[in-house]
Amino acid sequence: MGLRTILYGYRKEHLLFYIIPEEADIVRRIFREYISGKTMKSIADTLTGERTVYYKDKTTWTKNAVCRIIENEHYTGDMEYPEIITREEYMTANAMKSYKGGKREPDIPEIALLKRKMICAECGHRYTRRKHYYGTLERWECLNHCKSTFYLDDEELFGKLTKLLNLIIDNPNGLQYEQSCAEPYEPTLELIRQDREIDRMTEQKTPQFQPIKATIFNAASNRYDCCRLDPSKAVTDKLIEYVKTLEKSDSPDFELITRIVKTIIVHNDGTISIRFLNDRIVDEQEANKNAGNNDNSESCN
Ligand SMILES: [Zn+2]
Structure with missing residues (x-):
């Protein structure tokens, strides 16, 4: 099968790199989908499912392959490589990647x-x-x-x-x-509980006067403390x-x-x-x- 030595999306001719349009579309799609919230794994699985060629007869995409593409700054264009994605897309995807990876500042x-x-x-x-x-x-x-x-x-x-x-x-x-x-x-939790208790007691069919009175007194003194x-x-x-x-x-x-x-x-x-x-x-x-x-x-x- 052989390993791919040239960055996905490009071919090399007389020491110069040229864009392969179909592959560049895949690169753009990977960035777009990642920025829209898809995981690297699900992007890889979809590409594999669609039998998208990664290299020669290889159509299996791994999370790592997707990750290497997202991390590769050459796609934004430099002395050697023509631009496939914008610098902004690259920064956005990589900011998201470090965020998801928990590498927060x-x-x-x-x-x-x-x-x-x-x-x-x-x-x-x-x-x-x-x-x-x-x-x-x-x-x-x-x-x-x-x-x-x-x-x-x-x-x-x-x-x-x-x-x-x-x-x-x-x-x-x-x-x-x-x-x-x-x-x-500020009512304390205890006071709130007592108030609810008083409501509950007085709402009963046959309210018990003594316990209600005791609870009300107790609540009043707590309220004073507050x-x-x-x-x-x-x-x-x-x-x-x-x-x-x-x-x-x-x-x-x-x-x-x-x-x-x-x-x-x-x-x-x-x-x-x-x-x-x-x-x-x-x-x-x-x-x-x-x-x-x-x-x-x-x-x-
Ligand atoms: Zn809250």
Whole structure:
């Protein structure tokens, strides 16, 4: 059978390489199909099935043969070889290949930091940043695959973070808890369970008064714990002191995020909230309101 010594798609004549049109079509097709998402194995199997000639009487295509074609830069044209595919197609296919092969570049520290801080408001899972094909489109999404109606890329995320951080730098006292418990309390899982239990008990045909009363009391005391006043005045004071020394910036200050941001919460409509070191949460709605009137003292129940 003999081994092919000249690159698939070409023939050599008087030291020069010339394109073999039928083979060049196969090369283009391999790139096209690979970029459209087919695997090397399925491309090889199809070519074998169609009895496409690889070399002389050889019509068996392997995954490796397809791989060698996708990796070969000569196809983009150079001093020796005329061009069969564009440089762009070559780069795209090879970016996909390294992506699929798991040879991903390590995260830069800023991205690693955001991955540690970002959580999904829906389910509490961490957020991750997926690179989509072509290695250029990135998207932040919930690791738990919560559905989202927005596309959060770096630019969008960085813009939102900058805006929120600048809001706090403009108005450091925004980190203070408003009087009473203006901060919406966060029910613990236990509290949610208790509330459901109370609903279940009261919905019964013959409600049992004593156990219901006991559960309601218990839940009330848990609820009180959830909305205690400024849980850490000292932390808040220090934080405000520090933020007063800062200047606004037009890109996210990652040093600042490392220091004073506990979590970045992403909601399913694409808005984000920042939970600061003292557990004060500032969100985009607040940013849009522009900290004008401060008399929204919600009660805690
Ligand atoms: Zn989620």
